[in-house]
Amino acid sequence: MAETTEYEMLKLLPSEIHGWKAHGKAKLYDRETIYDYMDGAGEIYLTYGFKKLIVKRYEKSSGPEIIVEVFDMGSPEDAFGIFSHGQGRETKSAGIGQDSEYKGGLLCFWKNKFFICIRGERETPQVKKAVLALGRLISKAIEAKGEKPELLKYLPENELLEKDLRYFHKHEILNYHYFVADKNILHLDGYSKAVLARYKDDKSYLLLVQYQNIELANAALESFMKVYMPDAGQKGVIQTENRKWTAATLHQNFLIIVFDALDKAEASSKVEVVRNRLR
Template sequence: MYSKRICFLASLFIAAVCLPVSAEGLDRLFPEPGLVPGWNAQGPPEHYAAETLYEIINGEAELYHAYGFREMAAITYIPEEGDGYTDITVYLYDMDTPENAFGVYSSYRYPDYDFDRIGTEAMVSDYGVKFYQGPYFVDLSFSDASEPIRLAGAEISRAIAEAISAPPDPPAILNLLPAENQVDKTARYAAKEMLNQSFLPSGLEARYRVGDREVTGFVILFDEPDQAAEALGKLGEFYLSSHASTVEADLPGEKGLAVETAYQGILIAAVKGRYLGGVRELNSAEEGIPLLKQILARF
């Protein structure tokens, strides 16, 4: 009796491991047959969980894991009158939150790319489309740059975006960065280790025009004010141990830091509540104080 129970539990475990990952949840977002004229799915979607994602995007899986990856479904579309070499592969990622989906999307984005209004925002090229909407990040890969495949790719992208129930509004967290003088398409969200520091949590950054130059403004997000103040102290210790020097500056906020770094110019930062705002790559502390005040005024 005991051995039968063990075998029964083991069979349940094996079945659970082999089941598709939330197949219905992601598969419903793919276009139905005939929705994009002349193109059909080559086969059913394939599904990937956290432990198997590397099998299909080896080398990039860590990026998605850093942003709260939950699951992914992939499907390939081929033309009805194809040559056997033309296809569009769609990778649909559930990133759990709109912030995480934007974070992955923003890690690929550069201002000089071409963009389209698909989902919340889309990057388009001759060989693919990347867009995000709600908690989903969608990546389409084209086998060639011909016009028919690019037009079909755009139609598939729009069909997926329309099937996503989440509104196409950007994540509200982006409002923590001032829009004035922000360089378009440069905002990024990091899920952890802001400023490449293991002791810092998630945050935002964007490029800003200051005079005839560009600098980086940032916001780091904490749960409690004490955590923000403690992190500012650790940040100062890190820079001073890395041959930075302190700079005299009349900074806004509850507690501030101004240092001249070895490779990133002058950095100024200040705490306000549970947030830590800052500006880096400055020629002088005074140059960045107006932007720092704008950042702190957002929270």
């Protein structure tokens, strides 16, 4: 997907909204300079396909500042991914973009290859109204919608907690949501595609990873089995220290793992359901 120019990103932003006026020059950050704007959080965006960020400030004499951040994530898949990394603050969508959340003066949403955050430095009814209006205008200015990651279609329907779904590429993001190991034993890199989800029934976790080829998937399973479940044997299922069950298997270049199932049969069954959806 073609990279968006600074001018094209600026065109998404209105000059005024409900009395708040754009103030000063918008600031542009790329993969080299993102740390100038955000320290530790910059690393999270870089694990996705982040290209550039534009930051615009809005001021009003009688109200707190509103800050708009527009991230070009390079693809709709990674715009969805970075949104999914932070979702769960609110159970209900704000109805903006392709999915959104608003809480405490902060609106985040994604549409096409863009991830947008709009926040008021202090929440008031007027700030909330302006933040949501800004979001609607920016969403409308992004004409096309984008497709969610194809990997999601292999997940079992109606069995997972929607707000606990995470899409990512690197093991740092996996460990943030479910710690597996200090080292990258699943061989996750910028080319692997992974989704972590949680079941409604027993709150167990499903990890589905798509590698570039079968050889990489085999190597990842071998590494995982050796470190995480060395006593599992050929069946690929074992009870872990927390007295719950983990199961792992492959289908072509896909690795399927279920963590924290309540019993052995449930762990094996959930892995097989996903495996059958891949066939």
